[in-house]
Amino acid sequence: MKAPTLKKDLFVMLIFSAVILTMPFWLEPLGAGYPDLLQKFAIFGIFAVGYNILFGLTGYLSFGHAAFLGVGSYTAVWSFKLFTMNVLPAIVLSVLVAGLFAAIIGFISLRRSGIYFSILTLAFAQMSYNLAYSVLTPITNGETGLQLAKSDHRIIDRLFSEAGEGLPSTTFFGLEMSGYSGFYFCAVLLIIAFFISQRIFHSPFGIKLQAIKSNQTRMKYTGYNTRPYLLSAFVISGMYAGLAGALMATTDPLAGAERMQWTASGEVVLMTILGGVGTLIGPMLGVGIIKYFENIFSAMNEQALHQIFAFMPDWLADIVVAITSPFVGEGWHLTLGALFMIIVIFLPGGIMEGIERIKKLFSRKTEKPVQQAEDNATS
């Protein structure tokens, strides 16, 4: 539990970067090496890593972070429409606007803690969702979603060139944001986001957030004004969500209100808990597993199941397919729910706890011979 040294942190960063950047290669054999899915991994990774700074460190469970995701997406698309197809201004603006939203919502929600805090955040997110469909349609374009149009101004782009035929695509100074280059762009941002999260975890600021989670009363009588600490964590995680939202719009320049729905907020909670709340790597693992299985299971149907179970006698295969089919395709959420229940009941610390347990098991095995040697020596 000692604070890791900078050297060790950098070593972890190096490995993390290598693993992320080589994803297209090692995910290929698993059938997940294509850009669309890889981008999803990276974008939801940013979302979850940021969410973990709030939930993992302070223990404040927000059910409204999808609102910041949505705000990030809308801001990015507006930046594409008004200024330029270059993603840099879009990203910077999205992070700032999402941060501002988080500051306002956080300021109000953090007047309460526990379940009341969660309900306040949920209420705010649902409010944003409904506003996006009603009063704010001039900004959000309602149910159709905000899209690029030929009539967009793009004032910065117009300074350099005439509007071309058809709709332009997003770029990072000429680098296309679709396909593998799009993935690598998101991956680099994920690595930066992870690095910042690691610094926060191991800083005095981060340890104080953990202390607030552990015993907020003690913190107050120890001389800390806990509110600004909590608000900072809330705003930082909101900015991460804004970044993730911007990247969604970057890879596909479209923003809809469904991104703000409570199910989207719930998803990031699931990912974080599944991987391991309050651990650095856990949320990334949660994202990987959920997005990977979503991809496989939601694409399956009864026919595919019959093929998988073809090796069984027909009557048995029919039974197995009948049992498993509600869990695939549209029913993927059923699988997710079951998986989540199993984890929470048997491994409340998520996958990271599982890994810790296995590690302990092995270290005990390796310790034993030493113990025996000592016993022999004394006898």
Next chain:
Amino acid sequence: MSNIILKIDNVQKSFGGLKALSDLHLEVEEGKVHAIIGPNGAGKSTMLNVCIGRLAPDSGTVTFNGQDMIGKEPHEINQAGISRVFQTPEIFSDLSVLQNVMIPALAKREGAFKFNMFRSLSNETEVNDDALHVLEDIGLIDQIDVHAGSMSRGDKRRLELAMCLVQHPKLLLLDEPTAGMARHDTNRTIDLLKRIKERGMTKVIIEHDMHVVFSVADHISVLAQGTIIASGTPDEIRGNPKVQEAYLGGAHL
């Protein structure tokens, strides 16, 4: 006459119909160990709660170091120089022993809020040294990496004391610091309290154990039914018939 560091004047506090504190007056001299004794439910903890801003009194004033403390936030009161050991230990159960002590040390150095997310905790060598020093003093140095939540009750109390001492408060409030401790640990705590007494830290100590009270106190006040019924040196209190009757019930001192 030396300086009065803490002055409680005419404080009243009721919970519903129950008068927990009525017309409470108390003066604590700087540098002294001031013990508060009294039967269960006398209002001793309530008095400390008023001092640290956990409870607002119905009326009356609390003056610390010349400053009015009523209406201040708990963290402001701590930053002004008051630390407290609670009756049931308030520690960071999920953190290590060393981290538990580093956090109050950081509060002392950095104040109520500091946004330093890019510093490394492992580079905070001064805070680290402060914490180790106090843990050495209190006898927890061989447990620095232990998960605080897994410690024994007595060790948790000592840890909480270390968390207060590392802040070098002007005034230390102790609510039964030896309750639930084995005799051996109680004696260690008495030794420690005597040692830190020499450093001139003012202490208010609530204690049921008369052995502890008469070993460390310079001054004793007796609280019964929300008000001070007697105050004086240990010898004066020992011989006070009113005290014998109201609190000690004729028990042998």
